Amino acid sequence: MATTEGNYYVPEQSKLPLLASIGMFVTVFGASSWMSGIVSSPLVFFVSLFIFVAVLLQPPRKVTIAAGVVLFLLVSAGSDALSSVLVGPLVFGVGGLMFAATIWSWFSIVISENIAGLNSPQLKRSYVWGMGWFIFSEVMFFAAFFGALFYVRTLALPWLAGEGDGVHNPLLWPGFEAHWPLMETPDMAASGDAAEVRGPDQAMSLSQAGSLFTWLPFWNTLILLSSSVTVHFAHSALLKGERKPFNVWLGATIVLAVVFLFLQAYEYYEAYALMGLTLQSGIYGSTFFMLTGFHGAHVLLGTIMLLVMWLRSVLKGHFKKDDHFGFEATSWYWHFVDVVWVILFLAVYIFG
Amino acid sequence: MAHGPAKGISRWLFTTNHKDIGSMYLWFSFAMFLVGGLFALVVRAELFEPGMQIVDPNFFNQMTTMHGLIMVFGAIMPAFVGLANWMLPMMIGAPDMALPRMNNWSFWILPFAFFMLLSTLFMEGGGPNFGWTFYAPLSTTFAPPSVTFFIFSVHIMGISSIMGAINIIATILNMRAPGMTLMKMPLFVWTWLITAYLLIAVMPVLAGVVTMMLMDIHFGTSFFDAAGGGDPVLFQHIFWFFGHPEVYIMILPAFGIVSAIIPTFARKPLFGYSSMVYATASIAFLSFIVWAHHMFTVGMPIAGELFFMYATMLIAVPTGVKVFNWVATMFKGAMTFETPMLFAIGFVVLFTIGGLSGLMLAIAPADFQYHDTYFVVAHFHYVLVPGALFSIIAAVYYWLPKWSGRMYSEILGKTHFWVAFVGLNLTFFPMHFAGLAGMPRRIPDYHMMFANWNMISSVGAFLFAGAQLLFLYIIVTTIIKGRKATDRVWENSEGLEWTVPSPAPYHTFSTPPEVK
Ligand code: HEM
Ligand SMILES: [Cu+2]
Numbered sequence: 001m002a003t004t005e006g007n008y009y010v011p012e013q014s015k016l017p018l019l020a021s022i023g024m025f026v027t028v029f030g031a032s033s034w035m036s037g038i039v040s041s042p043l044v045f046f047v048s049l050f051i052f053v054a055v056l057l058q059p060p061r062k063v064t065i066a067a068g069v070v071l072f073l074l075v076s077a078g079s080d081a082l083s084s085v086l087v088g089p090l091v092f093g094v095g096g097l098m099f100a101a102t103i104w105s106w107f108s109i110v111i112s113e114n115i116a117g118l119n120s121p122q123l124k125r126s127y128v129w130g131m132g133w134f135i136f137s138e139v140m141f142f143a144a145f146f147g148a149l150f151y152v153r154t155l156a157l158p159w160l161a162g163e164g165d166g167v168h169n170p171l172l173w174p175g176f177e178a179h180w181p182l183m184e185t186p187d188m189a190a191s192g193d194a195a196e197v198r199g200p201d202q203a204m205s206l207s208q209a210g211s212l213f214t215w216l217p218f219w220n221t222l223i224l225l226s227s228s229v230t231v232h233f234a235h236s237a238l239l240k241g242e243r244k245p246f247n248v249w250l251g252a253t254i255v256l257a258v259v260f261l262f263l264q265a266y267e268y269y270e271a272y273a274l275m276g277l278t279l280q281s282g283i284y285g286s287t288f289f290m291l292t293g294f295h296g297a298h299v300l301l302g303t304i305m306l307l308v309m310w311l312r313s314v315l316k317g318h319f320k321k322d323d324h325f326g327f328e329a330t331s332w333y334w335h336f337v338d339v340v341w342v343i344l345f346l347a348v349y350i351f352g
Numbered sequence: 353m354a355h356g357p358a359k360g361i362s363r364w365l366f367t368t369n370h371k372d373i374g375s376m377y378l379w380f381s382f383a384m385f386l387v388g389g390l391f392a393l394v395v396r397a398e399l400f401e402p403g404m405q406i407v408d409p410n411f412f413n414q415m416t417t418m419h420g421l422i423m424v425f426g427a428i429m430p431a432f433v434g435l436a437n438w439m440l441p442m443m444i445g446a447p448d449m450a451l452p453r454m455n456n457w458s459f460w461i462l463p464f465a466f467f468m469l470l471s472t473l474f475m476e477g478g479g480p481n482f483g484w485t486f487y488a489p490l491s492t493t494f495a496p497p498s499v500t501f502f503i504f505s506v507h508i509m510g511i512s513s514i515m516g517a518i519n520i521i522a523t524i525l526n527m528r529a530p531g532m533t534l535m536k537m538p539l540f541v542w543t544w545l546i547t548a549y550l551l552i553a554v555m556p557v558l559a560g561v562v563t564m565m566l567m568d569i570h571f572g573t574s575f576f577d578a579a580g581g582g583d584p585v586l587f588q589h590i591f592w593f594f595g596h597p598e599v600y601i602m603i604l605p606a607f608g609i610v611s612a613i614i615p616t617f618a619r620k621p622l623f624g625y626s627s628m629v630y631a632t633a634s635i636a637f638l639s640f641i642v643w644a645h646h647m648f649t650v651g652m653p654i655a656g657e658l659f660f661m662y663a664t665m666l667i668a669v670p671t672g673v674k675v676f677n678w679v680a681t682m683f684k685g686a687m688t689f690e691t692p693m694l695f696a697i698g699f700v701v702l703f704t705i706g707g708l709s710g711l712m713l714a715i716a717p718a719d720f721q722y723h724d725t726y727f728v729v730a731h732f733h734y735v736l737v738p739g740a741l742f743s744i745i746a747a748v749y750y751w752l753p754k755w756s757g758r759m760y761s762e763i764l765g766k767t768h769f770w771v772a773f774v775g776l777n778l779t780f781f782p783m784h785f786a787g788l789a790g791m792p793r794r795i796p797d798y799h800m801m802f803a804n805w806n807m808i809s810s811v812g813a814f815l816f817a818g819a820q821l822l823f824l825y826i827i828v829t830t831i832i833k834g835r836k837a838t839d840r841v842w843e844n845s846e847g848l849e850w851t852v853p854s855p856a857p858y859h860t861f862s863t864p865p866e867v868k
């Protein structure tokens with residue numbers, strides 16, 4: 001609950017930010033020890049978990065302190081045994097659950113506040129600004145990876161092959177020639193069969209595909225572009241207050257999204273199983289999988305968001321003609337993901 | 353909802369109040385400032401004399417690295433966000449930040465992120481030892497295993513910064529009191545608006561580059577590995593595309609603070625308000641196209657060297673406009689020299705020295721001599737210590753009476769200034785000479801010929817550190833038992849924040865004030 005003071009909105013105290021921070025921390029802490037193989041101290045995990053639960057339940061102070069001391073002693077005593085059980089993936093998983101649960105209830109609180117009519121037009125504008133700038137930050141994240149691709153293709157590889165003033169490069173990597181897609185890495189050129197970093201056997205670009213119509217990325221492009229159209233139709237229907245068409249068009253968008261994800265997964269399967277194209281396949285594999293992978297992850301997130309919006313509409317009858325920012329933000333996100341794909345399609349697949 | 357703060361610790365844990373969150377940011381940054389300062393003292397103690405005395409080289413590297421990371425991400429940035437939290441709503445006549453819960457989230461991520469970063473010091477192989485700029489492959493192929501913890505802590509710091517910045521933009525664009533047009537906003541608000549934009553633009557790029565590191569380290573990608581067709585120099589490009597705007601993130605809010613303080617104590621309105629706004633915007637724009645001035649010696653084509661050299665020099669123009677305006681504001685003013693003003697004037701003079709050494713570094717052929725020497729260290733410490741840090745200290749003295757309702761002791765404040773002033777010049781000025789004579793940065797031992805300069809630097813560093821303990825003492829005693837401050841606090845203070853009582857009530861401007 002919250003109150004409006006004057007004509008401004010001031011929410012009450014909230015446990016969510018702290019809980020979300022703990023969840024986020026445990027997640028990345030677990031991920032770090034998982035990847036690095038550094039066994040992390042069980043105390044870190046248990047103290048975080050303890051604070052999380054204590055904040056959530058807020059038991060009387062004496063109970064909290066007593067439980068804290070007992071837990072501390074137990075964990076310190078059994079530290080060695082615990083650290084063999086508390087492996088990275090487990091910590092990561094528990095943290096992820098804590099985080100997801102917090103975010104879930106955060107959104108549901110925001111939604112119920114809006115339904116209760118607590119959101120002033122001003123606050124709604126703040127949400128709009130917030131989403132807009134969030135998408136801008138995502139744009140810049142992708143820009144880093146596209147920038148890397150551009151730099152490697154137009155500058156780094158030619159230099160490695162001896163162009164420009166880099167006189168020593170041909171000495172380091174004799175015989176290397178710059179091509180894109182990069183099938184033969186500098187390592188392969190210099191050390192032949194002894195090379196450790198090897199290129200792919202086959203690349204995903206149009207130049208190596210048979211024909212456009214048997215080429216999976218082409219169909220994926222069609223699917224994703226149509227999903228942007230369907231989500232737009234859904235929006236138009238909502239603006240006219242037509243619930244049924246809204247649900248149908250939104251549902252269609254989700255179906256397209258899932259098909260896209262499925263095809264993308266199939267493409268990865270083909271890459272790994274048939275084309276010798278993996279994350280380890282030199283800089284081509286690195287840029288290919290990181291760009292399409294992060295895009296795919298964003299599609300997945302967008303799909304989940306669309307699904308939540310669809311369920312909210314179908315099950316709960318949420319969204320009104322003039323009040324549906326949750327859906328609108330999701331559709332912005334979806335269009336954004338679509339635009340990224342178009343750039344990706346051009347830079348990675350067509351001219352890749 | 354109650355009109356006062358909640359009782360007990362839950363007030364701080366669960367707060368949605370911009371003043372509480374601002375205070376937490378400020379205290380957190382002060383704590384980090386002390387930790388980072390401690391690391392710097394380890395470095396200076398080792399460098400007091402040539403030869404290896406106190407720590408082993410690997411630990412020395414961890415100290416320089418952690419000092420830089422903690423000061424940049426843990427001390428300076430959160431301090432500015434804390435000031436933004438406290439002051440922006442009061443300056444634009446808003447009751448709070450636009451998204452109060454997200455505001456608290458942005459804060460609470462930080463203690464966890466820095467816990468994680470600091471915990472790497474105790475891990476096998478030690479903490480990050482590759483410099484605060486963490487160049488690959490030093491930070492990938494040759495990094496200690498704890499680098500993964502470093503990477504993820506940078507990720508969550510970035511999330512915190514982005515959310516903080518989004519909040520600030522939404523607040524400024526959406527929450528201004530009626531009549532507070534953009535060109536009536538105090539410069540601190542303007543500079544923060546532009547800083548927030550920079551933050552949202554470059555923190556994701558930082559996230560991108562650490563993600564590439566993560567992938568190179570654990571998943572066999574070749575971003576920074578020439579054997580697979582990647583390029584270590586790519587790391588530097590992406591890092592500095594973040595890094596140069598980042599240095600402006602640390603100085604633009606400082607410009608805003610100084611532009612608030614100087615008019616108050618010169619008893620004249622700020623000279624050239626609109627040119628200040630345009631200069632800030634141009635600096636922000638230019639900061640995106642100068643990054644490779646950090647990479648002159650890396651082997652760029654001559655056209656690149658020239659472009660980045662001239663673009664960098666261009667930045668000196670809007671920066672010069674600012675310095676000119678501050679001086680013009682003081683010109684023929686009825687000046688008094690209370691502590692905030694001392695720090696502000698110290699800022700103008702010493703920051704300009706840093707700007708001038710920056711200009712020297714911007715000359716590509718000359719930078720071949722200066723690069724990676726103590727001259728660079730002198731440059732960025734002159735812009736960051738009497739620049740960013742002095743502005744923060746000035747802001748604390750200037751607004752502490754408004755926050756706490758109590759006045760600090762002017763004698764102690766001035767003592768703080770003079771000790772800090774002498775200490776920092778002793779520390780950093782000799783670094784110019786050591787650098788020009790060729791002393792490389794980031795080394796635990798050095799040639800005899802640099803011994804004198806280093807000894808002076810080390811003495812200065814301990815003096816400067818002492819001054820900061822005095823600062824802590826001053827703040828604490830002011831809050832506890834300082835004499836009562838008036839609402840207006842200063843004779844010529846202007847702006848909405850001075851129209852509310854001291855200490856500022858828990859909720860200000862629940863109904864928007866009239867701005868004429
Ligand atoms: C007149 C404006 C400025 C110019 C022309 C300038 C120029 C430069 C140049 C060319 C370098 C690279 C030197 C080298 O590595 O060889 C440099 C380094 C640096 N500058 Fe500036 N700068 C200016 C202002 C600032 C400001 C305002 C800040 C921060 C508040 C700043 C922070 C830094 C930092 C942190 C580094 C060193 C990074 C590192 O290698 O660790 N500079 N500057
Ligand atoms: Cu720079």
